Amino acid sequence: MEKTDSAYTPNSLRRLATDAEGQQITSTPHRERSRPVFLRVFAVSAFLFMFFTGIRHVSRTGLSRCMGDRLHRNIASLPSHYTLPSGDKIPSVALGVWQAKPNEVGAAVETALRAGYRHIDEAWIYRNEAEVGKALKNSGVPREDVWITSKLWNAFHAPEDVESALDDSLTKLGTDYLDLYLIHWPLARKDGQPYDKDLTENPYPTWQKLEEMVEKGKVRNIGVSNFNVRRLENLTANPLKITPAVNQVEINYWFPQPDLIKWAKEHDLLLEAYSPLGGTGKVGDTLNVPEIKEIAEELGMTPAQVVISWHVQRGTVVLPKSVTPARVIENLQVRALPDALFEKLEKAATSHKPYPRLNPSKGWGIDFDIFD
Ligand SMILES: NC(=O)c1ccc[n+]([C@@H]2O[C@H](COP(=O)([O-])OP(=O)(O)OC[C@H]3O[C@@H](n4cnc5c(N)ncnc54)[C@H](OP(=O)(O)O)[C@@H]3O)[C@@H](O)[C@H]2O)c1
CATH class of the missing domain: 3.20.20.100 (NADP-dependent oxidoreductase domain)
Incomplete structure (x- = not known):
């Protein structure tokens, strides 16, 4: 679970985005530079998919509703x-x-x-x-x-x-x-x-x-x-x-x-x-x-x-x-x-x-x- 979450951190997104710009990367670590092209294409497609799915979700539910749900979940429950x-x-x-x-x-x-x-x-x-x-x-x-x-x-x-x-x-x-x-x-x-x-x-x-x-x-x-x-x-x-x-x-x-x-x-x-x-x-x-x-x-x-x-x-x-x-x-x-x-x-x-x-x-x- 933690692993999946970390894939969504702004840094990893930024890195993928920069990857999409290809040649501009000069400080990319050696391991990434030497990745085969198909892996890069796969990573870019995955990023675009997640990005547009996220936008669709927010536009359907509304950002405040998402945040509201999270807030409401934080309150104490009623005594049974x-x-x-x-x-x-x-x-x-x-x-x-x-x-x-x-x-x-x-x-x-x-x-x-x-x-x-x-x-x-x-x-x-x-x-x-x-x-x-x-x-x-x-x-x-x-x-x-x-x-x-x-x-x-x-x-x-x-x-x-x-x-x-x-x-x-x-x-x-x-x-x-x-x-x-x-x-x-x-x-x-x-x-x-x-x-x-x-x-x-x-x-x-x-x-x-x-x-x-x-x-x-x-x-x-x-x-x-x-x-x-x-x-x-x-x-x-x-x-x-x-x-x-x-x-x-x-x-x-x-x-x-x-x-x-x-x-x-x-x-x-x-x-x-x-x-x-x-x-x-x-x-x-x-x-x-x-x-x-x-x-x-x-x-x-x-x-x-x-x-x-x-x-x-x-x-x-x-x-x-x-x-x-x-x-x-x-x-x-x-x-x-x-x-x-x-x-x-x-x-x-x-x-x-x-x-x-x-x-x-x-x-x-x-x-x-x-x-x-
Ligand atoms: N100790 C006492 O002197 C005393 C006095 C009065 C009452 N009580 C107790 O308190 C209980 C409840 O009091 P109450 O019957 O006067 O009033 P209530 O529970 O405030 O209201 C009952 C009415 O609300 C309707 N209703 C229930 N849930 C609903 C919902 N989700 N949406 C729309 N309408 C809904 C019921 O219709 P339907 O049934 O048609 O669904 C019924 O007409 C009594 O049954 C009794 O156990 C005690």
Whole structure:
């Protein structure tokens, strides 16, 4: 390899070029002077061939593109996993399955596992755990190779309800343990009843039951979802045996939450970005943001890949949902954005007014804002 490269150094090219001028050479070493004519003709032809091939390549690809590729190759790659306090490694990109309908969610999960996903983000309330469980079995991927998250629904926060709710998820998913179990929302309320104010404000009894599930081996890691800093501090003010490993929250271009990301990093809490593309109904707007389109074009990526890469580069787990096979595959092809382009997207996302999308408080008829 080195030998071939040295044949392209400017000096050897210059020497060949001078050779082409024949008689002018006066200081040519004896060995070269005595070369047979056919060797000289061969050398000149080789030089001309390389020279014109090089010009053709540069004119097709553009010099800056060649140099750009080389620059982009020099940046660090994205983490494929994060390590939780338990020591478990959680894959940084997951397939989300909320709103994935019956008879399509199973195929999406199988496509994802074939494409290389090893993380599925589920919840009891998505009502598709059984189909996902079947797909996990059909895929042939060993259980221990896939990270499965599910979530405890609001109706089951009373300590006496936690284990049966978890067992129901385990049965449907066809597994005897979850890698991660989250309190889905900071709201303790059985269907049709007023919410339990004390348990909502301080979910320590629910958490103790989750700790028990870890001790029993039914769950490997526990965490929360949709908790703001006040609620996290309320919970962790209790004498916890296990602190929350994860907080799953809305994070996307429209609601980038830089302060929460900073706080989470300072408190060793991993964030998971849900609705990372903006969520159904908003994804089109996200993928049309000029900065995202420009970065995608510059790097030869799709806008969705740029956004998903940006999330991982910010240090969060990212949970894009898709039931479209080509998109499922597309969304896993992430790579680090060069610093300047990462900063360009970060600046664009954090310069506009924050626009959170998901807030079920009114729909649930509760007399407080779930995010207060
Ligand atoms: N903890 C919580 O309270 C909570 C709340 C919301 C979401 N989540 C989790 O986060 C996951 C993702 O959130 P989300 O579904 O709200 O939003 P999302 O992933 O931001 O957006 C999903 C939408 O984007 C489309 N899409 C996906 N990839 C695409 C691509 N490459 N190009 C164009 N369109 C693409 C999907 O369409 P197709 O499916 O038709 O391809 C779907 O309509 C959920 O599935 C769930 O696991 C959790």
